[in-house]
Amino acid sequence: MDIALFSPSSLFADAEEVSVDEEVTDVHQSFVERRHQFPGMELVIREFSFHQLNANLLWPGTFAFAEWLVQHHSWIEGRRCLELGSGTGALAIFLKKSFNLDITTSDYDDQEIEENIAHNCQANGIKPVLPHVKHSWGETFPSAEPDWDLIIASDILLYVKQYPNLIKSLSFLLKSYKSKDDKAIPSVGNDQSSGKRSIYI
Numbered sequence: 001m002d003i004a005l006f007s008p009s010s011l012f013a014d015a016e017e018v019s020v021d022e023e024v025t026d027v028h029q030s031f032v033e034r035r036h037q038f039p040g041m042e043l044v045i046r047e048f049s050f051h052q053l054n055a056n057l058l059w060p061g062t063f064a065f066a067e068w069l070v071q072h073h074s075w076i077e078g079r080r081c082l083e084l085g086s087g088t089g090a091l092a093i094f095l096k097k098s099f100n101l102d103i104t105t106s107d108y109d110d111q112e113i114e115e116n117i118a119h120n121c122q123a124n125g126i127k128p129v130l131p132h133v134k135h136s137w138g139e140t141f142p143s144a145e146p147d148w149d150l151i152i153a154s155d156i157l158l159y160v161k162q163y164p165n166l167i168k169s170l171s172f173l174l175k176s177y178k179s180k181d182d183k184a185i186p187s188v189g190n191d192q193s194s195g196k197r198s199i200y201i
Contacts, residue, residue, distance in 0.1 A: 089117030138165025
């Protein structure tokens with residue numbers, strides 16, 4: 001697997017210090033399409049040769065998480081799912097094709113990321129493309145009343161300085177959720193309750 005390119009100094013910088021945007025200048029965007037093996041299928045995924053926020057490549061956790069979700073597919077079936085840090089959209093595409101999961105992708109407020117996820121959906125037969133939410137962690141969420149009852153994410157904790165922003169976004173999603181029906185949500189682990197939003201990271 002290719003190594004993602006990033007600036008090590010951005011991992012631990014304070015919010016007031018140099019931003020990733022300021023460190024990366026005049027980068028001509030190019031892409032490469034790769035075939036990736038997921039449980040039971042092969043996906044063709046277009047990846048950025050470089051992206052300033054590391055949304056460019058599939059990271060190892062994506063494949064491990066896909067295997068885990070296949071083993072626990074009863075926990076996600078029938079759910080309305082939001083994926084944080086979707087990157088290329090590969091995991092969401094896999095879940096849509098495997099389980100027809102009602103899933104929405106999301107990532108940093110960046111048009112190139114959204115367009116690349118749409119491209120990968122079409123390249124793998126997902127039409128219409130998956131819904132997408134552009135959301136930078138810590139900022140106001142685009143939807144005042146989000147109705148997803150499952151939040152998933154993998155390989156999203158690279159930048160330490162983004163942890164507080166991630167917690168802020170997750171807190172909003174958890175606190176704002178209101179169950180719209182009386183249908184029991186499948187229990188997860190020791191959680192025997194219904195009508196609650198779950199998070200798998």
